[in-house]
Amino acid sequence: MGDPQTCIRGSETVELLNDRQAINELIERILALAITTGLKDAAIFAVRLAIEEAITNAFVHGHQNLPGDVPVLVEFKVSQGEIQIAIEDRGPGFTPDTLPDPTLIENLSKPFGRGVMLMKAYMTEVLYNPQGNRVKMRYITP
């Protein structure tokens, strides 16, 4: 089943609609689990930001040509010292390696293109499946 690199064994799976309240509730649920494993403030900030960016990318870019009621798939698993989250959209996918570097001087005043770099900056590992419609992020407590 699926791509082995971005698969999370034993994860909980949720179908998430593009609804702010549902998104907030899911993120709070994941973070509450993370806090019970001892994740601290700075780490919570990092994980929240990365999940937000990944979900936004899934709906805004992945689902831009799909009806608004198509859900994305969110899988997560929280264990001692580690959080794994995968977000899969039903769009055509993209090639993350071809994204321009938003920190280059010529790109600094462009108002887009920072989501993936923030995910990579804040998470321990960010992997995409070959199609580019599923991302798996891992945060390991330092």
Add this chain to the structure above:
Amino acid sequence: MSESRLRVSKIDDITQIEFIDRNILDEANIQAISDEISGIIEQASNPHLLINFANVDHLSSAALGALITINNKANEKSGKLRLANIDPQIYEVFVITRLNKLFSIHETLNDAMEHFNKATS
């Protein structure tokens, strides 16, 4: 018309803007904020804006994008945007994205106001 997500006040010719929300993450809210501030810029001939981040705990790259658009619009009208009171965790987001090089960021409102006054004196 939806409820404003901002508190706006004017001191001399400087418009101070404070976010009401602690989290600036929601696409719809970000668009509303961007539109409201863009309206303020359009009405001014030489817009001087100071955005106070005192209440803000979280923001997303979409919020950064909105701030860049606002900065670009202020610059186009020979105005100036300054940001102040940014929480250290959020400031780190500006550093990671190197947007601390694009924006004029000040520790306090007073410091930002002083820089406006120096620039106009």
